[in-house]
Amino acid sequence: MKKNIFDDPQIWNWVDSNDDNQVRYEFTEKLTPADVSSILDIGCGHGRFLKLISAKRNDLRCVGADYSEGALEYVPFEKVQASITSIPYPDHQFDCVYAMEVLEHLNPVEFETALQEMVRLTKKYIIVSVPYKENLESNMTRCPVCHTIYHYDGHIQNFDEQKIKGLFDKYGFVCKTWDRLGWTENYKYHDLYVKMFYPEQKYKTKHYTVCPVCNTEIKPQQQSGPNTNTIGTPQAGGLIRNIKNGIKNLWPRESKSYWIIGLYEKI
Ligand SMILES: [Zn+2]
Structure with a gap:
């Protein structure tokens, strides 16, 4: 069912x-x-x-x-x-x-x-x-079992x-x-923003959801989201990290x- x-x-x-x-x-x-x-x-x-x-x-x-x-x-x-x-x-x-x-x-x-x-x-x-x-694309998640994106x-x-x-x-x-x-x-060009700074966040859900195809229940991950300052590149050198942080801080936003x-x- x-x-x-x-x-x-x-x-x-x-x-x-x-x-x-x-x-x-x-x-x-x-x-x-x-x-x-x-x-x-x-x-x-x-x-x-x-x-x-x-x-x-x-x-x-x-x-x-x-x-x-x-x-x-x-x-x-x-x-x-x-x-x-x-x-x-x-x-x-x-x-x-x-x-x-x-x-x-x-x-x-x-x-x-x-x-x-x-x-x-x-x-x-x-x-x-x-x-x-609503930016429907930015609120998509991917089922870990059947890989449906919804x-x-x-x-x-x-x-x-x-x-x-x-x-x-x-x-x-x-x-x-x-x-x-x-x-x-929201961040303008949201997909590019996530791809550059939080690639692991793409297709993550913000709350409990159920895959409409295979019924798999998906719970939100306890990870930092795009609105926090914990950029996830610990292996990167100081200079690269600083450049990335600079771009991130200047990224244009839009309110609605x-x-x-x-x-x-x-x-
Ligand atoms: Zn599924």
């Missing part, structure tokens, strides 16, 4: 221990219109967002949907085990339907079906958040402002507002938002 990494509490402990995710949940709660009295969080995981919003709004009907049965065990609300492409609820059941950090995982066919399913389920609003302009979070789609703004245009929804949040700093989030309303 295929393993689901989201069944494993390790992945949710990682998500929950991340302060940036807390900021994102709080932002999403504030973005939710005041006239909402029922919500469906698709891909709810351990239900952290549902817990946050239910604590702030009285009498809100909270429903969580997730593909992972293991994750749903932690959700203290009405819930259903289902994929975003087929949620077993009647049409227009919820004032607001959310998909946070879900759409980037879907192939083009699943993606379009997922949008249609959200449109079918909502009465009025949809909220979507996804990673913003994204350690399973991301296969990328999003920018234009894609987010027009996401539900053809379904009769308007993007009422959108914003970017979170902050990340981590997520992009949109609120849509039925016209």
Whole structure:
């Protein structure tokens, strides 16, 4: 049977221990219109967002949907085990339907079906958040058993402002507002940077993941990452090391938002 990494509490402990995710949940709660009295969080995981919003709004009907049965065990609300492409609820059941950090995982066919399913389920609003302009290549890992190279979070789609703004245009929804949040700093020409200074880090995962082909579980290595100063060339002479360190310190960086989030309303 295929393993689901989201069944494993390790992945949710990682998500929950991340302060940036807390900021994102709080932002999403504030973005939710005041006239909402029922919500469906698709891909709810351990239900952290549902817990946050239910604590702030009285009498809100909270429903969580997730593909992972293991994750749903932690959700203290009405819930259903289902994929975003087929949620077993009647049409227009919820004032607001959310998909946070879900759409980037879907192939083009699943993606379009997922949008249609959200449109079918909502009465009025949809909220979507996804990673913003992610460098998918730099987050690839390689399975040590079957050598498949895959994204350690399973991301296969990328999003920018234009894609987010027009996401539900053809379904009769308007993007009422959108914003970017979170902050990340990356090295430009990331692949070259890693190749030059941290060749052993190529294809390393940042956290627990499971190979989608052979089910091998891969744990993050306890090695220094590209953001530390421990350059890994102990055999190199002092001059070469100094030159390398000089180039490394001058390497151009770029900052960008981590997520992009949109609120849509039925016209
Ligand atoms: Zn494998």
